[in-house]
Amino acid sequence: MVALIASVQSVISVGLSLAIGLPIAGVLSRYQFPGRSFLWALVTVPFVLPTVVVALGFQALLGGLFEPGLILVVLAHAYINIAVVVRIVGAQWSAINPHQMVVARTLGSTPWRVFRTITIPTLTPSILASACVVFVFSFTSLGIVTILGDGSTTRTLEQVILRQSSVLLDFPGALASAILQLIVVSSALFIAARSRGTALTLRTGNSTRTHYSMGITSKKTGLWVFTIASLTAALVVAPIASIIWASLSGRDGFTLAWWISLPDSSEAFSRLGSPLHALGLSFVLAIFTALTAALVGGAIAIAVMGRNPFIAFLSLIPLGLSAATVGLGTLLAFGRAPIDLRASGVLIPIAHALVAVPLVVALAAPVLRAADPRRMLVASSLGASPNRAWWTAYGNVIRMVMLAAGGLAGAVSLGEFGAATFLARPDSPTVPIQISKLLTRPGEQAYATAAVLSVTLIIATLTLMLVVDRMNNKARA
Amino acid sequence: MTMSTSSLALKELVIGYSHPLLEPLSIDIRAGETLAVLGPSGCGKSTLLATIVGMTPALSGSIFLNDRDVSSVPIHQRGIGLVFQEPLLFSHLSLIDNIAYGLRAAHVDREVARSKAEELLHWVGLNSIKHQKTWEISGGQAGRVALARALAPNPQALLFDEPYSALDTEIRIRLSQEVRDLLRQRNIPAIHVTHDRFEAESVADQLLVLT
Numbered sequence: 312m313v314a315l316i317a318s319v320q321s322v323i324s325v326g327l328s329l330a331i332g333l334p335i336a337g338v339l340s341r342y343q344f345p346g347r348s349f350l351w352a353l354v355t356v357p358f359v360l361p362t363v364v365v366a367l368g369f370q371a372l373l374g375g376l377f378e379p380g381l382i383l384v385v386l387a388h389a390y391i392n393i394a395v396v397v398r399i400v401g402a403q404w405s406a407i408n409p410h411q412m413v414v415a416r417t418l419g420s421t422p423w424r425v426f427r428t429i430t431i432p433t434l435t436p437s438i439l440a441s442a443c444v445v446f447v448f449s450f451t452s453l454g455i456v457t458i459l460g461d462g463s464t465t466r467t468l469e470q471v472i473l474r475q476s477s478v479l480l481d482f483p484g485a486l487a488s489a490i491l492q493l494i495v496v497s498s499a500l501f502i503a504a505r506s507r508g509t510a511l512t513l514r515t516g517n518s519t520r521t522h523y524s525m526g527i528t529s530k531k532t533g534l535w536v537f538t539i540a541s542l543t544a545a546l547v548v549a550p551i552a553s554i555i556w557a558s559l560s561g562r563d564g565f566t567l568a569w570w571i572s573l574p575d576s577s578e579a580f581s582r583l584g585s586p587l588h589a590l591g592l593s594f595v596l597a598i599f600t601a602l603t604a605a606l607v608g609g610a611i612a613i614a615v616m617g618r619n620p621f622i623a624f625l626s627l628i629p630l631g632l633s634a635a636t637v638g639l640g641t642l643l644a645f646g647r648a649p650i651d652l653r654a655s656g657v658l659i660p661i662a663h664a665l666v667a668v669p670l671v672v673a674l675a676a677p678v679l680r681a682a683d684p685r686r687m688l689v690a691s692s693l694g695a696s697p698n699r700a701w702w703t704a705y706g707n708v709i710r711m712v713m714l715a716a717g718g719l720a721g722a723v724s725l726g727e728f729g730a731a732t733f734l735a736r737p738d739s740p741t742v743p744i745q746i747s748k749l750l751t752r753p754g755e756q757a758y759a760t761a762a763v764l765s766v767t768l769i770i771a772t773l774t775l776m777l778v779v780d781r782m783n784n785k786a787r788a
Numbered sequence: 789m790t791m792s793t794s795s796l797a798l799k800e801l802v803i804g805y806s807h808p809l810l811e812p813l814s815i816d817i818r819a820g821e822t823l824a825v826l827g828p829s830g831c832g833k834s835t836l837l838a839t840i841v842g843m844t845p846a847l848s849g850s851i852f853l854n855d856r857d858v859s860s861v862p863i864h865q866r867g868i869g870l871v872f873q874e875p876l877l878f879s880h881l882s883l884i885d886n887i888a889y890g891l892r893a894a895h896v897d898r899e900v901a902r903s904k905a906e907e908l909l910h911w912v913g914l915n916s917i918k919h920q921k922t923w924e925i926s927g928g929q930a931g932r933v934a935l936a937r938a939l940a941p942n943p944q945a946l947l948f949d950e951p952y953s954a955l956d957t958e959i960r961i962r963l964s965q966e967v968r969d970l971l972r973q974r975n976i977p978a979i980h981v982t983h984d985r986f987e988a989e990s991v992a993d994q995l996l997v998l999t
Contacts, residue, residue: 410872413843414861414934417870418890419941430888432880515881 314491317467320381321449324388328445329438331389332396338539339397340405342527346374350540353547358394359776360551361453361726363743365391367750368550369459371557371762378659380461385647387455388562390550392445393543403437403510409525419656436510443503447496449692451633453726454743468492469635471730489636496633522569533773551769556761569759584738586760589745590767595770596741598719600663604720605713607664608671612712615676634729637665642733659741662730662751667720674719674779675712680707711786715779722775725768740766793946794842794854794866795819796977802848803832803839808847810836810908810998815947817945817994822968824988827998837947842866853944864893869943873931873950877922883909883933884918890941908936926961935967939974946971948980952987959960964991 339351357365369387370697377383407430415425428602453469460466467486475485558569574587583589640660645652652658687704695703728743735744742764748759799839800812809832817823827833838844840851842863850859858866877886887905892898911916912932917925925933931951938946954959968991971978980991988995 357807408874408876409873411876413841414872414876414938415872415878415889415893417866417868417943418937419864419893420889421864424893429878429880433878485885513827660912 313466313468313471313488314495316464316494317450320384320465320467321388321446321551323381324385324392324449325442325445327385327389328392328396329442330442332393332537333400333542336397336401336404338536338543340401341409342525342532342536343559344536344538344540345526350458351604354483355394355776356389356547356551356773357721358392359726360391361456361728361743361765361768361772362452362489364554364726364754364768365550366455366458367746367761367765368554369751371553372550378461379459381464383459384452384456384465385449388452389458390546391455392448393547395448396438396441397445399441399507400434400437403434403513407433422745430566433513436506436513440503440506440510442505443499447499447503450495450499451492451635453633453635453732454747456671469633469729472635472639476642477733479786482643485639489633489639492633492636495558497645554762554765554769557759558766560594561759567764569756572756572760575762583740583745586745586764589740589742590764592739593725593742594771596659596663597724599660600667600724601717601721602778603660603664604667604671604723605717608716608720609670609675609709609713611668611672612675612679612716613681613709617671633664634662634727636664636734638730638733641665641730646734659726659731663724663727664720666730667723670723671716671720672784675716676743678783679705679708707736708786711782715782715786716774718779719780722779724771725771725775744761794975794977794978795852796945796985797855798840799854799918800850801839801848801851802847802940803835803844803848805835806888812849813996815994817977820972822971822978822991823936823994823996824978824992825981825996826983826985826988827980829984831998833983833998834949837870837979837981840945841868841947849971850965852940853977862899867944869938869941871934871938871946871948871951873916873953875927875934877930877933877937879922880917881922883914883922883925885919886933887937887940889937894941900975905936905940908940909933912936926940928963931955931959931963939970943976946976946978950982951980953982953984960987967991 330496335354339347339354353412365387369383369390373383373386396707409428412425413430416422422430450467451469452467452472456465456467456470468491472485472488472492529535559565559567561568573590574585642657644650645658645661652661684704687700689702690703691697726743727741728747731741733743735741740748746761746768747765749757749764794861797812799816801809802808802812814834817824824949825833825836835844838848842858842861846859848859852858853867853929858868864905876881878889884902887908888896888898889902891901891904896904906915906918909918912935914929914932914936916927917929922930922933930971935951951967955963964987980988982988
């Protein structure tokens with residue numbers, strides 16, 4: 312029953328994500344205009360923000376208009392997944408040669424017929440691929456449905472797994488739910504992979520792989536582009552601005568009181584610890600995860616560089632698992648005899664590293680594979696030993712990629728909610744858990760402190776992603 | 789197949805975006821004749837084609853097709869076909885459906901359109917590969933399919949934008965001869981843009997050199 316409820320919610324989320332994402336993909340991939348690169352980066356922001364932060368943003372922005380429930384949940388899911396639709400469909404859209412449209416027009420087609428018979432069919436595989444990915448993210452949602460959901464029309468299997476393992480202590484039941492979820496997720500990802508394959512075939516089927524975009528030649532087009540670009544910017548910024556405002560306002564207007572009281576351990580935070588403590592814990596965990604995931608993921612990426620398909624497959628398995636499933640698995644593997652690490656505090660970093668490693672491999676492997684191996688031959692021919700020649704060829708790229716990978720893993724750890732929910736001690740929560748708990752407490756201070764913590768996470772996450780982007784670009788260069 | 793006996797004429801045509809790129813052009817191309825336009829990159833060759841086909845408005849002057857002024861007729865109603873350097877086949881469609889595309893746009897019945905497309909594919913000598921995907925055929929074969937696709941809806945004129953520059957010399961010579969014969973046979977006026985003097989001279993009844 313929960314799987315059905317989650318499927319309905321996910322299908323609605325997919326529909327809304329496509330309705331919002333497709334016009335943005337069209338504008339960003341087809342037209343050149345001032346601020347285009349900035350808008351590309353901006354639409355990625357919701358995707359990298361921690362889910363609890365997005366949930367708080369929607370609560371702050373639309374909480375007065377809508378009760379917690381399906382509407383808020385699907386809106387937040389659509390917000391997060393704009394980037395998925397824009398990136399996947401936009402890549403295909405920008406590969407369509409505009410001259411192809413001209414040819415279709417000279418063959419007697421109206422602009423609408425060209426869109427219907429050429430553009431849409433060419434984009435269909437990538438639309439399907441992005442729809443499947445959005446479905447998976449919505450189906451396995453935990454942070455959003457916990458904070459914005461109503462507990463009935465928005466339930467997901469993640470919530471069931473969490474309840475079965477944490478409240479009911481029904482581990483076999485939790486495992487069964489996790490397996491059911493895995494089957495649904497794997498099926499959707501399989502369809503996504505097939506569709507991506509078809510999309511790539513259609514792209515390479517065109518005579519070039521260049522990306523095309525064109526200038527704005529008419530007032531009508533200019534107005535359309537301006538409208539979509541402005542609405543996109545407003546859409547992305549509004550929830551973030553609402554959180555920032557919530558962190559800086561009180562009953563009497565502007566205040567810095569909530570920021571100053573971060574180290575406070577008063578009644579408002581009983582059995583939670585001070586917000587500053589949560590921040591400290593999250594940052595320590597992020598550093599630990601960054602180091603672990605960069606080292607493990609980097610080693611796997613180097614192995615994959617040697618085209619070892621088995622290691623590549625093993626490293627990607629956690630991608631198909633939800634965060635809660637990883638948390639549950641970590642708890643079952645390392646949280647009871649003979650290996651009981653619950654008191655050691657390393658369970659969360661282990662789970663976070665498991666979540667981050669596949670992403671690190673996905674980031675690092677293509678860059679390492681693209682490094683020119685002839686540099687190694689040149690270094691060898693100049694008398695370098697095999698190890699030195701290898702390091703000459705790949706050392707610089709590896710250094711950049713490791714920094715990027717560490718930044719990515721750190722950002723993942725900072726915002727991770729699902730696995731930490733299983734593993735964090737109640738009196739020592741991570742920041743995302745602290746935020747979700749504060750939102751269930753009454754009072755202005757709890758709400759405003761959740762906003763302050765969210766703003767801190769937004770700044771930290773965006774800074775790390777900026778580092779990731781710069782290092783990744785340097786490594787590719 | 790229907791034969792067209794049309795002519796294409798440019799009267800005091802001024803092309804460009806905000807400023808004229810060339811002096812006003814006045815040219816008559818009779819049915820079955822080819823005008824070769826020769827010139828270096830950036831001289832306005834492609835803009836000339838874009839203006840005639842209707843992608844870009846003319847700054848002034850007129851374009852006549854069969855003595856009818858088509859200067860303000862929308863691109864899809866102009867009846868002028870265009871073949872680019874790249875074949876630009878629609879990769880989500882079969883070869884037959886690529887050729888039938890223009891006929892379907894003219895609301896020709898699907899089966900009739902496909903049957904005509906098969907005839908054209910046979911005519912360009914590619915019947916044996918009709919079941920292959922667009923990305924499985926060679927550049928020369930794709931160029932022939934693009935030509936068949938442009939011819940299918942019986943255009944009143946055909947424009948070629950460096951159509952053979954991506955092909956090997958041998959294929960280029962053979963294909964340009966075949967196209968020239970075909971245009972004469974079907975009485976279609978054509979403009980052939982190139983930066984290759986040899987190619988221009990081999991296809992041209994008239995030659996326009998732009999500098």
